[in-house]
Amino acid sequence: MLIRIITINVEHSILLMMIVACCAVVSAQERTCGMEAYMLEKMEDPLFAVEYKANQLKFRKELKKVVQNKGIAQRLNPVVIPVAVHFPEGSETNRACLEAFAQNQLDILNRDFTQTNADFSQWASASSFYPGVVPGFTNIYFCLATLNHPTNTDAQLVQGGPAVTIGWDFGNGNDEDARWAGYMNFLVKNIGASNLGYSPLGGSITAGQAVVVNTNAFASGAGCPDYTPQPTYNLGRTTTHELGHFYNLKHTFNSDGNGVCGAVGDGITDTPEVANSSYGCPSAGSRNGCISGQKALTMNYMDYVDDACMYMYTKGQTNVVEAYINMLETQFKPNVTQCTFGPDFRLTANSGPLTVCPSGGSASFNFSFATVEGFSENTVFSASGQPLGTTVSFNPVSRNTTGPFTMTVNNLESASLGDYTITVTGTSTSITNTKNVSLLLRDLPCSSVANTEYATGTMGVSFNTINNLNSGKPAGYSDYSAQSTNVNRNSSYPLTVKVNTDGDYLTRTLVWIDWNQNCSFNDEGEEYILGTAQNVTNGNTSVSPFSITVPLTAALGSTKMRVSTKFTNLPTSCENGADAEVEDYTILVQPQFGFDEFGDDNFLIYPNPNKGQFTVSLKSSSSEIIIVTVYDIRGRKIYDNIFEYTSGFNQIVNLNTIQSGMYLVNVSNGKKQTTKKIIVD
Numbered sequence: 090m091l092i093r094i095i096t097i098n099v100e101h102s103i104l105l106m107m108i109v110a111c112c113a114v115v116s117a118q119e120r121t122c123g124m125e126a127y128m129l130e131k132m133e134d135p136l137f138a139v140e141y142k143a144n145q146l147k148f149r150k151e152l153k154k155v156v157q158n159k160g161i162a163q164r165l166n167p168v169v170i171p172v173a174v175h176f177p178e179g180s181e182t183n184r185a186c187l188e189a190f191a192q193n194q195l196d197i198l199n200r201d202f203t204q205t206n207a208d209f210s211q212w213a214s215a216s217s218f219y220p221g222v223v224p225g226f227t228n229i230y231f232c233l234a235t236l237n238h239p240t241n242t243d244a245q246l247v248q249g250g251p252a253v254t255i256g257w258d259f260g261n262g263n264d265e266d267a268r269w270a271g272y273m274n275f276l277v278k279n280i281g282a283s284n285l286g287y288s289p290l291g292g293s294i295t296a297g298q299a300v301v302v303n304t305n306a307f308a309s310g311a312g313c314p315d316y317t318p319q320p321t322y323n324l325g326r327t328t329t330h331e332l333g334h335f336y337n338l339k340h341t342f343n344s345d346g347n348g349v350c351g352a353v354g355d356g357i358t359d360t361p362e363v364a365n366s367s368y369g370c371p372s373a374g375s376r377n378g379c380i381s382g383q384k385a386l387t388m389n390y391m392d393y394v395d396d397a398c399m400y401m402y403t404k405g406q407t408n409v410v411e412a413y414i415n416m417l418e419t420q421f422k423p424n425v426t427q428c429t430f431g432p433d434f435r436l437t438a439n440s441g442p443l444t445v446c447p448s449g450g451s452a453s454f455n456f457s458f459a460t461v462e463g464f465s466e467n468t469v470f471s472a473s474g475q476p477l478g479t480t481v482s483f484n485p486v487s488r489n490t491t492g493p494f495t496m497t498v499n500n501l502e503s504a505s506l507g508d509y510t511i512t513v514t515g516t517s518t519s520i521t522n523t524k525n526v527s528l529l530l531r532d533l534p535c536s537s538v539a540n541t542e543y544a545t546g547t548m549g550v551s552f553n554t555i556n557n558l559n560s561g562k563p564a565g566y567s568d569y570s571a572q573s574t575n576v577n578r579n580s581s582y583p584l585t586v587k588v589n590t591d592g593d594y595l596t597r598t599l600v601w602i603d604w605n606q607n608c609s610f611n612d613e614g615e616e617y618i619l620g621t622a623q624n625v626t627n628g629n630t631s632v633s634p635f636s637i638t639v640p641l642t643a644a645l646g647s648t649k650m651r652v653s654t655k656f657t658n659l660p661t662s663c664e665n666g667a668d669a670e671v672e673d674y675t676i677l678v679q680p681q682f683g684f685d686e687f688g689d690d691n692f693l694i695y696p697n698p699n700k701g702q703f704t705v706s707l708k709s710s711s712s713e714i715i716i717v718t719v720y721d722i723r724g725r726k727i728y729d730n731i732f733e734y735t736s737g738f739n740q741i742v743n744l745n746t747i748q749s750g751m752y753l754v755n756v757s758n759g760k761k762q763t764t765k766k767i768i769v770d
Contacts, residue, residue, distance in 0.1 A: 127287055144291060144416075148337060152412035156748060158700075158770070167230040167461075168414055171425045173252035173272040174233070175259040175299070178279060178315060181245055186313035188253050194275070194308035195231045197325035198332065201390065201400075202227045202410070204437075208400040211373075211388070213510070213527040216442045218374030218384045220611050222359050225407030226437060228459075229414055231273065232428035239268045252425070265298040271422025274299035275328065277307045277316065285327045291413065292335035294420035300331045321370075324396035333391050336413040338406055341391045342366045343379075350379035357405040361386055370398040382611055382661055432464040434522060436515050439493075439749075442527030446608045446649075447501045454496045454526050455698065455768060456513065458488045465489050466517035472496060474511045476504035476530065481511075484698075493770040495698055498528060506530045531608040533649060534601075535663035537671045539565035545596060546670030547654045548627045549587035552637075555674055559627070562589070566671045570649070573675035579641045580681070583634035586619050588654045593624040598654045601662045602637070602676060606644040610651065610662035614640060618659075630654075639678060642720045642753045642764060648676045681762060694754055698768035701744040709734065709758045717742060720753045727752070734758065744769070 132138045174191035200206040204226035212224055234252035243254035252272065259276055260266035266274070276299035280286070286302040305319040306327040312318050318325075341360045343352035348365045361378040367387040371394065376385035386392070390399050391406070402410070439455040458468065467489045472481040479500045488494060496513060509528040514521060539546075546562035553574040560567070576582055590596045598619040601610035610616065620631030653660040655669035693706040705717055715738060719728035727747070732740055742754075747769055755764045 128290055131289070141291070144293075148291065148412060148416060151415050152409060155408045155412040155415070158749065167228050167430070168418060169426055169428055170229055170231050170273050170414075171234040171252075171271070171421055172231050172275065173254070173269055174275045174277065175254045175257070175269075176277050176316065177254075177257060177259050178304070179255040180314065181255050183313050184245065184253070184255055187255055187316070188251050190308050190310075190313050190316060191251065191253050191275075192233060193310060194325050194328055195233060197309065198231045198329060201326070201329045202229055202231075202402075202407075204401070206400055208397075212401060213442055213508075215373030215388065216527070217444060217529065219361070219386060220444075220609050222361075222386065223404040223439070225402045225404035227407050227410050227414070229410075230428060230430075232426040234272060234422075234425040235427050236425050237422075238425075242268055259299070260297075264301055265293075265296050267297045269299075270295050270297040271420065272297070272425075273421075275307075276301045277304060279304050285322055286331045288331040288334040290334055290339065291337040294417050298335075300328065300335050302328050302331060321395035321397065326390065326396035326399050329390050330399075333402070333406070333410070336410045338391055338409055340366065340393075341386055341389050355391065355406075357403070357409065359403045359405040360389065360391075366393040368393055368395075370395050381659075382663075430462045433461045433520060434464050434468055434515060434517070435459045435461065436513060436522055436524040438513075438524055438526045442529055444529040444531055444608045445501065446532065446603075446606050447504055447506070447530055450499070450501055452498045452501060452528060453766075453768065454498075454511075454513075455770065456494050456496065456524070457492075458494055458515065459491045460489075464517075464520075466519060468515045468517040468520075470494060470496070471514050471516065472511055473514070474509060476501070476507075476509055476528070478503040493698055495768060496526075501530065504530055506532055533673065534603055534608045534610045534651075536665065537566065537651070537653065537663050538665050539653075539655070539667050539669035539671055541565050543656070543668050544589055544591040545594070545654065545656045545668050546589050546591075547586060547598070547652055547672055548589050549585075550652055550672065550674065551583075551585040551634075552650070552674070552676075553582045557672075557674075558587070560672075562670050565669075566673075568673055570673050570675045573647075573677055575677045575679050576639050577679045578639050578643055578681040581636050581638040584617070584619070584637050585633040585635075586630050586652060586654070587627050587633070588622045588630060589626050590622055590624055590628075591656075595621055595623045595657055596654050597621050597657070597659050598630045598652065599660050599662075600635075600653075601651045603649045604640050604643040604678075606646070606648055616662075641681065641718075641755060643678045645678050645680065648678055650674045650676050681757075692756065692763050692765075694765050694767055698770045701747045701769050703742055703767060705738070705740045705742060705754070705756060707738040707756060707758065709738070709761065713758055715740075716755075716757045718755045719744065720755070 172195060176187050179187055204224055235249055238246045238252055243257040280303050284303055285306040288300045289298055292298045304316050306322045309318055309323055309325045339355040341355050342363045342365055343354050350364050354362050361383040363378050363385040367376055367385055371387045374384045376387055378385050387394055388398060388400050390402055437457040439457055443452050445452045467487050469487040470483040475481050475498055479498050482497050484495045507530055511526050511528055512523050514523045544562055549558035549560060553576055555572050555574045557569055557572055586598050588596055588598060600617040600619055601615055603610055604615055605612060619633060619635055622628055622630050651662060652672045653669055655667050660669055691708040694703055715732045715734050717730050728744060749769050752767050752769060753764050754767055
């Protein structure tokens, strides 16, 4: 499957870049964007437009640093953001209620932006619809300011009390107030029955700009007089959504208003492209994206669903937030908050849920260990809840400083299929914290069963020594995985598929091979189009035989191959109920022909995980040249070099500014080779 890669484009037209992060019109209980005019009007000011363009260029440079792991996620302590909340239509007699109401909203933001919100647990079951999407978190903390309040504002503000203005005209009726420069301002006011809120796209702290939220959509609970959250926007997520806009996040759906694919999206790689916004409370995976096989990320904070049905940002989105916070950090007013954090540590899962095949043998989860407020106790890692018969190892086994660690679940071959919640525990002398991750063991990448109403189907498959001919259509799905064949890496084999079109009709045939054995057919290089056929009962597809070359990076061992023949349209790998037939086979991947594997004692890569620089250590009886090649998980070559063999070969490989993730390192020397996985943090 082709995966569309979206990047932030410096050359986007100013008009589209400026579309407000709007928000949310309520009409018949649906959000729609009605605030584009806000930023368009601001852009009519030439000075504002010039400053905005310069700010966006600065942001792009900062985002590049964050992506290269130089952003605030690497800080020892959270960035404390001083907050002021303004209720211009409120009554001073309700101050106690409104101050608690403001803190309620901040509690929601602190959970939503750090991925500690309780409803995030829904992602474990939803994630299977979104391969490649990793939820994101930020290392920030919203704190109501209590010290050194600005002068000439609300006379009722007192030192030590929260920065909550009541009945005071913020900005003289406008949405920014220079007296409150240096604060993250939230302005809660009546903006009409049709609007939930709005925000500038990339806001300014120096200018005293505010996120504006309607009186019926701020915070949660019973509210206060004249400020009552109303269903279905009564969980404080309107503020989460609008604050995302302030920190330069666009909507996840295409923003040109035409509801078409291929238009302007949010510019972020890991949010699937969708033409239109989502409303109500759609179930996970129920809406298709613009790319075949991709699903709309309806639970994302930057879509338009009900508050109860949005619960996550992606890693790409939080990279944007972190980069923008980096730019804003010097704008925040110092010495106005009293929020402190005692010595502690945090465990953060950077990968998962993981869907793996037991035949893969092991599964690795990447974590971050972060110390807070000078914490330095040695913390030992342990796990519970792993599949019966497996073992768990940690690298390193403990930490007392901020850094990454990896948990590997071994011996999966003996584990039963199913969904497992593994609890990782960090235990120090005084503190114990836990983090849950999900491990999903699947025998096949997904189920796919066609209907049996028609005879449309696959009559025969020939691939190397597999020769399953005249098979007919015994069912909508046939498990021929007992039929297997050995293939070698970097060798080519012809694949022939014969089909029955059930009359003078057109059929199309696709084949998928799970080369990396990750229980997914969605990876690049795993789909093969075998062409069409028409008016045959047992005839070849139009491009049979089709030559398939086994990737050099293919995982060794048992690999699934799926064949699907469908009436008229291209089948998909996980489709059910179509006028089609689906068959599964087994391919046994062997080392490259004429090559043996190095033993583990003779071939090492360290450190692993690493920051993109590692050492290849090799002991070999051959004096031939050594070839080191690195591939990304999609099989794309990103490094290739030849070295003269020396006794006790130790070569440092530097991948420079490579992004974090899993990579495959292949080393060959004469008649031997090995491919190992590495993790770049």
